[in-house]
Amino acid sequence: MFEKYVQADFLINYQNRSWKSEEAFKNFLETIKENDSKKVRSLLVRGDMWKYAAAIVVIVSTSLFALLYSTPQEDMTPRVDLNMITLQLENGEVLNLDPSANGTIKSKKGNTVFSLVEGVLTQKNGTKGKKVEKNNVLKIPYGKKLSVTLQDGTVVMLNSGSTLSYPASFSGKDKREVYLQGEAFFEVAKNPEQPFFVKTNTIYTQVYGTVFNVSAYTEDGVAEVVLVEGSVGVGEVDVNTSKTPQMLKPSQKASKLLDVESGFVVEDVDVSSYVSWTKGILTFENEAMSNIIKKLERQYNIRIINQFEELGERRFTGMFDVEDIDRVLKTIQTHTRFSYQKEGKTITIKEPNKQ
Numbered sequence: 001m002f003e004k005y006v007q008a009d010f011l012i013n014y015q016n017r018s019w020k021s022e023e024a025f026k027n028f029l030e031t032i033k034e035n036d037s038k039k040v041r042s043l044l045v046r047g048d049m050w051k052y053a054a055a056i057v058v059i060v061s062t063s064l065f066a067l068l069y070s071t072p073q074e075d076m077t078p079r080v081d082l083n084m085i086t087l088q089l090e091n092g093e094v095l096n097l098d099p100s101a102n103g104t105i106k107s108k109k110g111n112t113v114f115s116l117v118e119g120v121l122t123q124k125n126g127t128k129g130k131k132v133e134k135n136n137v138l139k140i141p142y143g144k145k146l147s148v149t150l151q152d153g154t155v156v157m158l159n160s161g162s163t164l165s166y167p168a169s170f171s172g173k174d175k176r177e178v179y180l181q182g183e184a185f186f187e188v189a190k191n192p193e194q195p196f197f198v199k200t201n202t203i204y205t206q207v208y209g210t211v212f213n214v215s216a217y218t219e220d221g222v223a224e225v226v227l228v229e230g231s232v233g234v235g236e237v238d239v240n241t242s243k244t245p246q247m248l249k250p251s252q253k254a255s256k257l258l259d260v261e262s263g264f265v266v267e268d269v270d271v272s273s274y275v276s277w278t279k280g281i282l283t284f285e286n287e288a289m290s291n292i293i294k295k296l297e298r299q300y301n302i303r304i305i306n307q308f309e310e311l312g313e314r315r316f317t318g319m320f321d322v323e324d325i326d327r328v329l330k331t332i333q334t335h336t337r338f339s340y341q342k343e344g345k346t347i348t349i350k351e352p353n354k355q
Contacts, residue, residue, distance in 0.1 A: 083301070085146050087114075087121070090134035090168060097121065099146050112168075122149040123168060135165045140182070143301025145277075152176060153189035154196065157278050160298040161217065170194060183215040185278045188230075199237060202258055206233040206245055213275050216258075219294055224255045226274040234264060282320045282328070289314050289332075300325045306349045308338050 085097040093109050097116060104124070105114045113124040121138075140146055140158045147157040151169045154176070158164055162182025170176045176196040188196045190209030198205040200216035203223045210230020216223040225234050225248065233245030234254045246264050248254055251271055254264045276283040282299055284292050290312040293304045302325060306312050314336055320328050325347070329340055337352040 083141055083143075085141065085144055086139045088137040088139075090136060097146065099144060119145070120147045120149060120155075123151065135167050135179075138164045138166070141301065142298050150176075150178075150189075152191060152194075155187045157185040159183035159185075159215075159277055160301070180214055180216060182217055183213070183277070185211075185213045185275055187211050202237055203256055204235050204237055204245075206235070208232065213271075215274075217294070217298075218258070220291070221258050222255055223258060224253055224274075226253045226269065226271055227251070228271050228275065276319070280322065283318070285317045286315050287317075288312065289316060292316060292332075296325065296328065301345065303346045304349065305346065308349050308351045310351075311336060311338050311349065 085099060087095045087097055089095070089107055089112055091107075091109055093107050095105055095107065095114070097105070099116070099119045102117050103115075105116060106112070115122050115124050138146070138148055138158065140160060140162045142160050145157065145159055147155060148164065148166075149155050150166060151171075156164060156166075156178070159182060162180065162184060164184060165179040167173070167177075173194070176191070176194050177199065178197070179199050181200065184198075186198065186207070188207045188209055188211075192209075196207040196209075198207065198214055200214065200223055201218070203216070203225070205212070205214060205225050208231045210232055211228040212230070212232055213226045213228070214224070215226075225232065227248040227250050229250050231247065231249075233247050235243065235245040236256070246254055246266065248266065251268055252266055253269045253274070254266050256262065256264050273283045273285050282295065284295065290306070293306060293312070296302070297304055316332060316335065318328075318331065320331075323331075326342075329347070338349055339352055340347055340349045
């Protein structure tokens with residue numbers, strides 16, 4: 001409780017102040033030196049004085065908290081935690097986000113304010129009418145997910161291991177354009193006067209106000225667009241933009257192999273298996289174990305080393321809700337024999353009965 005009080009007091013009274021750590025620490029040492037040179041007078045603390053002493057401790061603690069942990073205004077180099085969701089603002093400042101915490105986040109430089117409520121990030125300060133030159137960059141590590149509401153009302157839910165680059169405001173732009181690495185589920189706000197584009201390294205999706213899913217993990221070797229409702233067109237990046245995009249109908253998927261000069265393959269699909277991750281459900285349908293391993297690594301933020309080559313080629317269909325990684329692997333073991341061992345965040349899969 002004391003730690004939370006200190007942090008809350010710091011956020012309210014000290015977070016937005018400009019601190020120069022070296023100068024503050026120098027003054028702190030000089031104050032100690034001056035006090036040491038003065039005559040020391042003993043002080044007996046009566047019982048009813050402890051509540052005031054506690055208040056003094058809180059004040060001193062919050063001051064030291066600010067001194068030790070505040071980032072100097074002129075130094076925007078972030079202390080990036082690779083296990084935390086990070087948002088890099090257009091001014092270069094990086095904010096660490098906890099999707100399980102609700103509250104308001106303020107930037108240390110500028111007046112940027114965000115709210116984070118039930119895993120949805122929204123920029124609160126007015127950006128409408130302002131022309132923005134650089135993009136915000138939102139990075140989601142393995143094992144986490146987060147939704148973000150863009151300035152136009154579009155909602156984007158990002159899957160584990162994904163990065164979204166987007167402008168804080170679409171004002172003054174002839175089109176709304178975002179860049180994705182990984183996987184995201186989009187609910188795009190309609191605006192015929194300002195078309196919406198999602199770009200990856202190899203493909204783009206032109207949106208006409210719709211709901212769809214884009215998956216473009218580099219390690220998967222394929223980019224996919226699955227349309228849930230509405231209408232989208234897909235095309236290749238770095239190809240003549242005058243070329244008419246491939247149009248999709250609801251419940252259709254367009255896929256393209258990465259780094260291969262081939263067109264899109266369009267097929268009818270059950271969209272539920274492609275968007276189930278937005279509900280926290282891990283689904284795979286007739287997928288090779290080698291691909292399932294990649295999904296498990298992203299879902300559980302672990303590393304899986306497969307030393308059983310034959311297993312990687314076998315295909316499985318399954319659905320898991322809130323199970324842990326052991327439950328998933330043990331379920332797969334009931335269909336195919338293999339052994340595995342865990343060491344920290346690394347799992348090694350081996351042939352049966354081989355240690």
